[in-house]
Amino acid sequence: MRRVNQLGxxxxxxxxxAGLLLAWEVSIGLFHVPAYILPRPSEIALSARADYPLxxxxxxxxxxxxxxxxxxxxxxxxxxxxxIAFSGLLRRTVYPTLVSLEMIPKIAFAPIFISWLxxxxxxxxxxxFLVCFFPIxxxxxxGFVSLSEELTxxxxxxxxxxxxxxxxxxxxxxxxxxxVGFKYAAMNASVGATIAEFIGSDQGLGFxxxxxxxxxxxxxxxxxxxxxxxxxxxxxxxxxxxxxxxxPWDISQRRIRGKN
Amino acid sequence: MPHIDIRNVVKRFETxxxxxxxxxxxxxxxxxxxxxxxxxxxxxxxxTLLLMIAGxxxxxxxxxxxxxRPVLATRTDVxxxxxxxxxxxxxxxxxxxxLQLELRGINPKTCRERIxxxxxxxxxxxxxxxxxxxxxxxMQQRAAFCQAMVHDPDTVLLDEPLGKLxxxxxxxxxxxxxxxxxKTRTTVLLVTHSIExxxxxxxxxxxxxxxxxxxxxVVDIDLPWPRDLTVKRSAAxxxxxxxxxxxxxxxxxx
Ligand SMILES: Nc1ncnc2c1ncn2[C@@H]1O[C@H](COP(=O)(O)OP(=O)(O)OP(=O)(O)O)[C@@H](O)[C@H]1O
Ligand SMILES: [Mg+2]
Numbered sequence: 001m002r003r004v005n006q007l008g009x010x011x012x013x014x015x016x017x018a019g020l021l022l023a024w025e026v027s028i029g030l031f032h033v034p035a036y037i038l039p040r041p042s043e044i045a046l047s048a049r050a051d052y053p054l055x056x057x058x059x060x061x062x063x064x065x066x067x068x069x070x071x072x073x074x075x076x077x078x079x080x081x082x083x084i085a086f087s088g089l090l091r092r093t094v095y096p097t098l099v100s101l102e103m104i105p106k107i108a109f110a111p112i113f114i115s116w117l118x119x120x121x122x123x124x125x126x127x128x129f130l131v132c133f134f135p136i137x138x139x140x141x142x143g144f145v146s147l148s149e150e151l152t153x154x155x156x157x158x159x160x161x162x163x164x165x166x167x168x169x170x171x172x173x174x175x176x177x178x179x180v181g182f183k184y185a186a187m188n189a190s191v192g193a194t195i196a197e198f199i200g201s202d203q204g205l206g207f208x209x210x211x212x213x214x215x216x217x218x219x220x221x222x223x224x225x226x227x228x229x230x231x232x233x234x235x236x237x238x239x240x241x242x243x244x245x246x247x248p249w250d251i252s253q254r255r256i257r258g259k260n
Numbered sequence: 261m262p263h264i265d266i267r268n269v270v271k272r273f274e275t276x277x278x279x280x281x282x283x284x285x286x287x288x289x290x291x292x293x294x295x296x297x298x299x300x301x302x303x304x305x306x307x308t309l310l311l312m313i314a315g316x317x318x319x320x321x322x323x324x325x326x327x328x329r330p331v332l333a334t335r336t337d338v339x340x341x342x343x344x345x346x347x348x349x350x351x352x353x354x355x356x357x358x359l360q361l362e363l364r365g366i367n368p369k370t371c372r373e374r375i376x377x378x379x380x381x382x383x384x385x386x387x388x389x390x391x392x393x394x395x396x397x398x399m400q401q402r403a404a405f406c407q408a409m410v411h412d413p414d415t416v417l418l419d420e421p422l423g424k425l426x427x428x429x430x431x432x433x434x435x436x437x438x439x440x441x442x443k444t445r446t447t448v449l450l451v452t453h454s455i456e457x458x459x460x461x462x463x464x465x466x467x468x469x470x471x472x473x474x475x476x477x478v479v480d481i482d483l484p485w486p487r488d489l490t491v492k493r494s495a496a497x498x499x500x501x502x503x504x505x506x507x508x509x510x511x512x513x514x
Contacts, residue, residue: 148344150342150343150344150345150346151346151348153311153314153316153340153342154340154342154346155363156316156334157314157316157334157335157336157338157340158336158360158363158364159334159336159363159364160363160364160365164362164363164365165363168359168362168363169348169359169363172348172350173348247350249349249350249391250349250350
């Protein structure tokens with residue numbers, strides 16, 4: 001009985017999603033929506049199959065921009081977050097600067113970067129980097145400075161040096177908050193890449209969507225949109241997996257709480 | 261020379277709206293090997309005093325000396341059990357106890373027997389490999405007790421260690437605590453709300469007044485050891501309890 005229950009639970013999302021697609025498929029016919037306005041999922045799938053070599057190549061290009069920008073953001077933001085957390089001077093200078101910059105929609109910089117750097121990979125990576133950098137650095141700072149008073153005192157009373165205290169207490173305690181930043185950035189990374197491609201590029205899924213729409217081919221545009229969704233989901237899935245491996249205690253705690 | 265010498269100690273916290281008088285003044289001494297309880301109502305500054313003795317908070321006025329030398333920095337030779345437990349969620353009970361050792365640069369493998377012994381004492385042997393959030397509140401407190409004791413501290417500071425336990429377990433752990441103390445004769449400072457607990461366990465009881473907490477008086481408890489049920493039913497025991505209760509009664513506290 002429990003087996004069946006578990007299976008049912010695991011199948012709930014795919015079934016629901018399939019149901020949505022089916023409803024879409026059926027209502028197009030029901031309400032006589034023309035294909036140049038909104039195509040059926042089945043039409044989208046067929047068109048995607050016909051154009052798959054190009055779609056695949058563009059997915060790879062947009063994926064590269066997204067992953068590169070995301071990775072560079074982590075490499076830069078994490079050490080910077082640490083430095084801010086541990087330096088009073090940086091906390092009074094760099095930190096408020098970052099908080100103010102965070103208010104600017106990063107996409108606003110895209111046209112400028114593209115006018116400086118052209119249609120290539122670099123401006124897209126920079127835009128993705130900007131989109132990802134802020135949530136990662138701000139959450140890292142929050143994580144590293146918010147060790148409970150009790151744990152801070154406990155660690156101090158052991159006489160542990162800065163590094164030992166850091167690796168044994170402060171770092172693991174900060175990881176859940178650090179991952180909040182990682183996950184938020186992962187969700188928004190491909191948004192940055194797509195909009196940057198809208199603004200100026202000659203390849204990638206964003207570029208593809210614009211061309212397809214211009215050619216009155218919403219079926220192809222939707223195919224690219226599905227691929228973008230897939231790209232975002234895989235990024236998010238990978239980060240969630242890393243979270244589960246690195247901080248299983250946090251996940252399991254939430255799980256147990258969730259059950260009660 | 262007393263082990264801990266507290267003279268005219270006062271603590272104020274400076275806050276945005278002026279300041280809070282958190283504790284003091286208080287003057288008393290603790291001899292080496294004594295078991296001293298601090299009793300007083302909530303908010304009277306018991307935790308604050310304990311933190312000052314540990315060197316984790318500087319007094320605003322007055323002096324605290326340990327073995328004749330002023331406490332100027334955090335002391336690392338004490339075992340502290342904080343009011344909120346310091347178990348970390350990413351380590352099992354055993355590994356939490358080991359954290360105390362690892363932070364001190366001691367290889368926990370060399371202390372296996374000691375850890376097993378402590379777990380045994382508090383009845384957590386079967387839960388050594390569980391995560392803290394799989395334990396009840398009282399079990400977490402017992403684990404935190406082991407964590408505070410594992411490095412064999414010179415002085416033990418316990419902030420309401422039995423606060424979250426049910427009456428029965430409380431009674432048992434009190435007996436265990438007394439047995440442990442009679443065996444080791446470590447210096448212990450215990451914060452508690454329970455007058456009976458203080459009288460049962462202590463060589464002397466410091467009575468702290470309601471907020472802002474001053475030291476009202478110190479009562480020496482002259483009862484035979486071990487203080488088992490017979491002693492607790494004696495007239496002398498009841499006498500001490502009512503003597504201390506009367507003080508709080510005067511302050512309108514009970
Ligand atoms: N960091 C702080 N900043 C400002 N005020 C504080 C701080 N810590 C404690 N206080 C104040 O000092 C007073 C004493 O607090 P303390 O925690 O020592 O009380 P307590 O006797 O341990 O109470 P309880 O029995 O409830 O634990 C309280 O009025 C509290 O509000
Ligand atoms: Mg307290």
